Amino acid sequence: MSQAALRARLGARSPRWHAAAERLARLERREPLDVAEALDVADDYRRVAADLAAARRLDAASRTRAQLESLYARLHGELHRPSSRPLRALHALLRDTLPDSLARLRWHLLAVSSLFVLAAGAGAALVRANPGLARLFASDEMVTTVERGRLWTEGLLNIVPSPVLSLQILTHNVVVSLFAYCAGILFGLGTFYIIALNGMMLGGIFAFTAANGLADELFRFVIAHGVVELACLCVSGAAGAAVGESLVRPRLATRSESFAHAARETLPIMVAVVLLLLGCGLIEGYVSPDPDVPLGARLVIGFGYFLFMVALLRGWVAGRSRGGRLDG
Amino acid sequence: MTSPRALEVDSATGVAVHFDLVGPGGRSLAFLLDWQIRAALALCWYVAAAVLHNLPAGRVSFAAPLDPGASWFLTVLTPAAALYLLYHPILELAMRGRTPGKRLAGMRLVTRSGATPGYGALLLRNLFRVIDSLPVFYGVGLTATLLTRDHVRIGDLAAGTVLVYDRPWSPVTPSPAADPERAALARELLARWDSLDPERRRALADRLVGVLGAADGPAAGSDTARRAALRALAEAAER
Numbered sequence: 001m002s003q004a005a006l007r008a009r010l011g012a013r014s015p016r017w018h019a020a021a022e023r024l025a026r027l028e029r030r031e032p033l034d035v036a037e038a039l040d041v042a043d044d045y046r047r048v049a050a051d052l053a054a055a056r057r058l059d060a061a062s063r064t065r066a067q068l069e070s071l072y073a074r075l076h077g078e079l080h081r082p083s084s085r086p087l088r089a090l091h092a093l094l095r096d097t098l099p100d101s102l103a104r105l106r107w108h109l110l111a112v113s114s115l116f117v118l119a120a121g122a123g124a125a126l127v128r129a130n131p132g133l134a135r136l137f138a139s140d141e142m143v144t145t146v147e148r149g150r151l152w153t154e155g156l157l158n159i160v161p162s163p164v165l166s167l168q169i170l171t172h173n174v175v176v177s178l179f180a181y182c183a184g185i186l187f188g189l190g191t192f193y194i195i196a197l198n199g200m201m202l203g204g205i206f207a208f209t210a211a212n213g214l215a216d217e218l219f220r221f222v223i224a225h226g227v228v229e230l231a232c233l234c235v236s237g238a239a240g241a242a243v244g245e246s247l248v249r250p251r252l253a254t255r256s257e258s259f260a261h262a263a264r265e266t267l268p269i270m271v272a273v274v275l276l277l278l279g280c281g282l283i284e285g286y287v288s289p290d291p292d293v294p295l296g297a298r299l300v301i302g303f304g305y306f307l308f309m310v311a312l313l314r315g316w317v318a319g320r321s322r323g324g325r326l327d328g
Numbered sequence: 329m330t331s332p333r334a335l336e337v338d339s340a341t342g343v344a345v346h347f348d349l350v351g352p353g354g355r356s357l358a359f360l361l362d363w364q365i366r367a368a369l370a371l372c373w374y375v376a377a378a379v380l381h382n383l384p385a386g387r388v389s390f391a392a393p394l395d396p397g398a399s400w401f402l403t404v405l406t407p408a409a410a411l412y413l414l415y416h417p418i419l420e421l422a423m424r425g426r427t428p429g430k431r432l433a434g435m436r437l438v439t440r441s442g443a444t445p446g447y448g449a450l451l452l453r454n455l456f457r458v459i460d461s462l463p464v465f466y467g468v469g470l471t472a473t474l475l476t477r478d479h480v481r482i483g484d485l486a487a488g489t490v491l492v493y494d495r496p497w498s499p500v501t502p503s504p505a506a507d508p509e510r511a512a513l514a515r516e517l518l519a520r521w522d523s524l525d526p527e528r529r530r531a532l533a534d535r536l537v538g539v540l541g542a543a544d545g546p547a548a549g550s551d552t553a554r555r556a557a558l559r560a561l562a563e564a565a566e567r
């Protein structure tokens with residue numbers, strides 16, 4: 001086809017492009033389209049592609065070509081975007097993707113949990129050998145309070161109301177978990193550092209309170225929220241370790257692709273962790289500091305919530321059967 | 329405002345899709361625009377909520393009371409902090425990769441295959457802000473955009489997204505339209521548009537815009553589209 005004929009052909013297309021842009025704008029605004037209109041959009045994509053190819057042959061830098069490039073790119077983006085049904089996506093994530101992701105992380109989870117336990121043991125041994133080291137893990141105020149024979153959590157609700165306490169704790173826990181995950185980008189070392197540090201802090205503080213006869217009190221405070229909270233930290237760490245491993249031993253062509261793949265695979269786990277930490281924040285704000293809640297109730301809440309966590313991570317809460325088959 | 333780098337994506341039509349990638353400067357501009365918007369929103373909330381909170385005590389002030397209590401934290405501080413900290417995650421999810429700042433700067437997010445990103449990619453991108461924002465003012469993220477080939481931060485690497493320039497659509501008429509005689513006809517047709525029979529004026533517009541009246545027969549689209557094309561035809565001759 002001659003250049004003149006191509007120009008003539010393009011000239012005839014202008015109203016069609018405008019109509020295509022109008023339909024596209026409606027699609028981008030999430031306005032519902034009927035079947036015929038949806039088919040028109042697919043047709044627009046094909047026709048604009050043909051016109052753009054002609055425009056590229058005619059002129060390298062015309063305004064027409066620039067506009068067609070933009071229209072074509074936007075049509076391409078909208079036609080290839082994933083479906084936008086957030087609740088259905090969340091359900092599929094909790095039922096299918098999350099248990100599969102967790103199954104792939106079982107060795108990472110074992111390694112990170114072992115590191116956490118070892119670090120807690122090391123922290124406890126250090127503080128038992130030299131009680132002065134407790135100041136590495138706790139503030140001066142906390143240390144002084146414990147040395148006077150009281151836990152720093154006593155009367156906490158008189159100082160900070162439950163809703164505020166819940167919110168502060170929730171924010172802190174989510175940030176720590178996200179750090180444990182994202183720090184995996186340092187070839188996993190950042191994740192290991194955060195897990196080991198938290199383990200040492202827990203072990204050190206428990207040893208310090210035990211030395212002052214307050215270990216039972218601390219256990220009583222921690223048990224309702226701590227089981228799931230610490231498990232969430234280990235799960236985040238496992239996800240971070242998987243991200244780190246993708247950089248150390250890339251499974252795809254490049255480290256960048258491998259990193260993106262690992263991040264996508266572990267995202268469902270982080271979504272579940274944040275959801276679980278919401279519950280931990282509420283328990284730690286309302287149940288743990290309340291002296292009227294008996295130990296039995298704390299144990300039931302702590303281990304009951306842990307069972308819920310297992311059910312959530314295995315997909316049972318969202319309708320996955322125990323054998324891994326999907327119900328419904 | 330073009331980027332030295334472009335992303336080219338294969339498509340089912342056989343015609344590659346081109347995207348102009350945004351460099352560190354463009355990204356900083358969009359970030360600063362968003363930062364000003366979210367800072368202003370958070371500040372407005374704080375001032376308004378603080379004044380309302382203090383009114384029952386007979387004080388017109390936005391200073392924290394001596395004994396703030398839970399309601400101060402929950403109605404004044406927390407929403408203001410949430411507006412500031414959750415601005416990007418919430419708006420990127422709601423606007424599919426287009427925050428107000430990016431829109432003002434003429435940019436949007438796409439995946440490496442050119443698609444509009446889904447919720448998973450956008451969540452992942454925002455999750456890694458924890459690292460990108462270190463140590464201050466997105467130092468890690470900015471350094472990453474300087475060092476990576478496609479000018480992306482770590483969150484983009486994880487999510488498989490890139491920031492590209494987004495040109496809004498405006499009606500165009502290709503170069504044959506720059507014909508003074510046809511432009512004059514287009515102006516005349518526009519002037520007489522309302523007085524002409526709808527079928528007749530559509531046929532005239534299609535012939536005029538379609539140069540030789542060939543190719544597609546009657547042009548697809550609404551009367552609005554035809555009038556926009558006629559206006560573009562008239563303006564093209566004036567340029």
